[in-house]
Amino acid sequence: MAEASGRTAASDAIAGLRSRSAALREAAANPKARQRELLDAALAELDGAIHALTADGDGAAGSGNDDRASGAHSDRRLLHAAFAQAPVAMMVVDRDSTVRRANSAACELLGVGPGYATGKTLISMVDAASQAPLRSQLAAVLRSGTAASVGCSLLSADGAVSCELGIRVLSLRGDEDRLLVAVATEAGSPGQRSAAPRPARSRGRGSARETADQQVAALTRRTDLLLAAARLLLDNAAASESVILQRCARLLAGDVATWVIVDVRKRGALRRHFVAGPDDPSSARLTQALSAVTPDADAVSLRVYESGSSVLVTHVEDEGMLGRDAGGAPLLAKVGGVSVLSVPVADESRSFGALTLVRDAMAGAFRLPDVGLVEQVADLLARAIAARRLLTRQTEAAEALRSSLLPPVLRAIPGVEIVAAHMSPTRGREVGGDFYDVYPTPRGWGVAIGDVCGKGDDAAAATASARHAIRVLSHWNPDPTEVLRGANEIMLAEEFGSRFVTADAAHLSWDNRTLRVLLASAGHPGPVLLSPDGGTRMLTGGGVALGIFPDPEPAAQELRLEAGDVLFFFTDGLTGARSPQQTYLEEILTDRLAGLTGRPAAEIISEMRRVVLEFSDGVLHDDLTMLAVRVGLPPES
Numbered sequence: 001m002a003e004a005s006g007r008t009a010a011s012d013a014i015a016g017l018r019s020r021s022a023a024l025r026e027a028a029a030n031p032k033a034r035q036r037e038l039l040d041a042a043l044a045e046l047d048g049a050i051h052a053l054t055a056d057g058d059g060a061a062g063s064g065n066d067d068r069a070s071g072a073h074s075d076r077r078l079l080h081a082a083f084a085q086a087p088v089a090m091m092v093v094d095r096d097s098t099v100r101r102a103n104s105a106a107c108e109l110l111g112v113g114p115g116y117a118t119g120k121t122l123i124s125m126v127d128a129a130s131q132a133p134l135r136s137q138l139a140a141v142l143r144s145g146t147a148a149s150v151g152c153s154l155l156s157a158d159g160a161v162s163c164e165l166g167i168r169v170l171s172l173r174g175d176e177d178r179l180l181v182a183v184a185t186e187a188g189s190p191g192q193r194s195a196a197p198r199p200a201r202s203r204g205r206g207s208a209r210e211t212a213d214q215q216v217a218a219l220t221r222r223t224d225l226l227l228a229a230a231r232l233l234l235d236n237a238a239a240s241e242s243v244i245l246q247r248c249a250r251l252l253a254g255d256v257a258t259w260v261i262v263d264v265r266k267r268g269a270l271r272r273h274f275v276a277g278p279d280d281p282s283s284a285r286l287t288q289a290l291s292a293v294t295p296d297a298d299a300v301s302l303r304v305y306e307s308g309s310s311v312l313v314t315h316v317e318d319e320g321m322l323g324r325d326a327g328g329a330p331l332l333a334k335v336g337g338v339s340v341l342s343v344p345v346a347d348e349s350r351s352f353g354a355l356t357l358v359r360d361a362m363a364g365a366f367r368l369p370d371v372g373l374v375e376q377v378a379d380l381l382a383r384a385i386a387a388r389r390l391l392t393r394q395t396e397a398a399e400a401l402r403s404s405l406l407p408p409v410l411r412a413i414p415g416v417e418i419v420a421a422h423m424s425p426t427r428g429r430e431v432g433g434d435f436y437d438v439y440p441t442p443r444g445w446g447v448a449i450g451d452v453c454g455k456g457d458d459a460a461a462a463t464a465s466a467r468h469a470i471r472v473l474s475h476w477n478p479d480p481t482e483v484l485r486g487a488n489e490i491m492l493a494e495e496f497g498s499r500f501v502t503a504d505a506a507h508l509s510w511d512n513r514t515l516r517v518l519l520a521s522a523g524h525p526g527p528v529l530l531s532p533d534g535g536t537r538m539l540t541g542g543g544v545a546l547g548i549f550p551d552p553e554p555a556a557q558e559l560r561l562e563a564g565d566v567l568f569f570f571t572d573g574l575t576g577a578r579s580p581q582q583t584y585l586e587e588i589l590t591d592r593l594a595g596l597t598g599r600p601a602a603e604i605i606s607e608m609r610r611v612v613l614e615f616s617d618g619v620l621h622d623d624l625t626m627l628a629v630r631v632g633l634p635p636e637s
Contacts, residue, residue, distance in 0.1 A: 125154060147167060270301065270302050423609065
């Protein structure tokens with residue numbers, strides 16, 4: 001009879017608890033509900049359920065009665081349901097602040113799914129300024145058993161939620177004490193969520209419409225950011241790699257994160273390159289502190305760089321993941337970071353570095369969609385860096401090749417003034433095919449100038465082959481005709497395809513007070529002879545270009561030059577220069593040179609540069625080379 005009466009009392013208690021719990025849930029859904037009173041009421045109900053469960057469990061332990069064991073099990077289920085469905089956010093916390101359980105209201109407040117909070121520390125879920133006070137209050141409640149309240153900002157996915165944490169000891173017989181933490185939000189606080197669980201999306205058209213609108217807004221934001229990143233990289237295609245990285249970091253810092261840290265690989269190690277943060281004076285010192293750190297083994301960016309995999313830390317527990325300042329203080333705490341996302345900047349074969357994004361409490365936590373978005377931006381950035389480095393290598397190679405074809409310093413020829421100039425095209429960036437050279441020959445000196453049919457690396461390779469062949473063959477043979485024949489054989493053996501080279505080669509030697517010039521031409525225009533008395537004469541070129549036929553016959557002639565005579569060599573880029581009216585400089589070349597007779601070689605070259613630019617209105621479609629050889633007094637024997 002007593003047992004039946006006990007079971008009836010327990011059933012009445014359970015029914016009452018269910019009824020009051022339902023009433024509290026309905027009250028919490030009221031916009032005018034007083035959160036503090038609801039919190040106190042929910043905790044009182046929970047205390048009553050714990051007391052009833054503990055007392056009933058003690059009786060059941062000694063009796064061995066199956067009915068009582070069944071009743072205790074039912075009460076446990078009731079306790080679990082009361083905790084899970086309580087209209088107030090609550091968490092059960094271990095002595096080290098690790099969350100063991102979080103009810104649905106707590107997950108709703110944090111903006112996370114069920115089970116996410118389990119295993120995280122409660123300390124990592126509050127703003128940096130509240131972490132130390134909260135840690136002390138948790139320890140004090142465990143030590144004294146006296147309940148306490150702590151005001152703080154709880155970190156939700158949408159930002160910081162101003163709230164008050166009610167902390168009390170949760171004691172169960174036979175188990176170590178834990179803590180029960182209940183959350184009361186302040187009305188009107190940023191990021192505040194309703195304490196009541198949201199209705200299922202399928203229950204109302206309004207909810208479905210709201211969700212669809214949110215998804216469209218998120219997709220639009222993602223598309224806008226990717227378009228902005230692509231536009232930024234395209235607009236800065238010619239900018240340096242450093243500028244590209246900085247502007248991309250500022251873009252992300254303004255729209256996705258509070259802080260963006262860029263680390264790049266330099267000289268075989270990951271180095272801090274740039275830090276973008278809030279645009280206010282108070283952040284300047286923090287930017288300097290972050291910039292001064294070199295990523296070490298504990299840095300998240302180094303792990304991401306080495307593994308090639310992104311790391312998302314929604315609620316940060318490792319305060320040293322951004323490094324420490326000179327005084328040993330964790331930089332993450334100094335910048336108020338609560339959520340970190342680090343992604344690699346890499347293409348299919350190489351890793352260039354890592355982007356590390358940090359959000360403070362007001363910005364909310366990073367989520368999985370943020371990972372995909374930032375990874376896409378990092379992929380665009382990696383492709384831009386790879387293209388920029390490829391362009392740099394090609395430019396450097398082009399410059400090296402051009403310098404090998406156009407020596408900046410010419411060898412001196414005794415008694416002869418020689419000056420050269422090369423003008424690159426203003427349209428197009430390909431390596432030109434012009435070359436010139438001055439070199440020693442048996443009993444004299446050699447001068448060569450030439451051009452290739454076409455542009456680009458292949459054309460420059462053909463030109464380099466011809467130039468070096470002429471130079472090497474002239475070392476043993478003073479006859480420029482024989483030298484050009486030998487260069488032709490080398491060109492044919494190298495198989496440059498349809499590429500061919502035109503060239504003039506001259507051998508210079510003193511004969512008393514006369515400069516003897518043996519001139520040979522392989523399809524190249526002859527030079528212009530300028531006399532001190534003002535006369536000009538276009539010398540014939542002729543011959544067959546190098547690299548076409550196996551037995552060409554270069555055109556040859558011999559000249560005797562006196563002091564003041566000038567041989568003006570040039571490539572077809574000079575005669576082919578055209579005016580805006582589509583007339584060609586070739587038509588007035590000798591007239592312009594006639595006005596320069598009697599001048600030093602340097603003045604002739606300088607004036608002809610001016611003539612070319614004025615005539616073409618500064619637009620050059622082809623590279624051109626000029627070489628002036630002015631005869632002076634013979635060297636003393």
